[in-house]
Amino acid sequence: MxxxxxxxxxxxxxxxxxxTVSRWAKVLGFQLKYGNSLLLTEKQVKKIESTWKRGxxxxxxxxxxx
Numbered sequence: 001m002x003x004x005x006x007x008x009x010x011x012x013x014x015x016x017x018x019x020t021v022s023r024w025a026k027v028l029g030f031q032l033k034y035g036n037s038l039l040l041t042e043k044q045v046k047k048i049e050s051t052w053k054r055g056x057x058x059x060x061x062x063x064x065x066x
Contacts, residue, residue: 007038010045016052024048 005013007021014021022038025031028047032039040048 004032004039004041005045007040010040010048013045014049014052020052021048024052 007018007025011018011021021040025038025040025044025048028044028051030038030040030044030048
């Protein structure tokens with residue numbers, strides 16, 4: 001589809017894993033699928049990139065239970 005990128009392409013642009021892109025897309029409500037592929041607009045890719053915090057590991061590690 002014109003103007004759309006797959007989660008794999010988005011991950012390469014952002015510099016993270018495809019799983020990270022898919023996880024953030026789900027959290028942000030971006031659910032356009034074509035077959036087994038998740039499709040994102042450039043605007044959605046930029047939103048994921050600005051929301052995702054760079055770094056390895058579990059971001060919840062070390063947080064106290066509320």
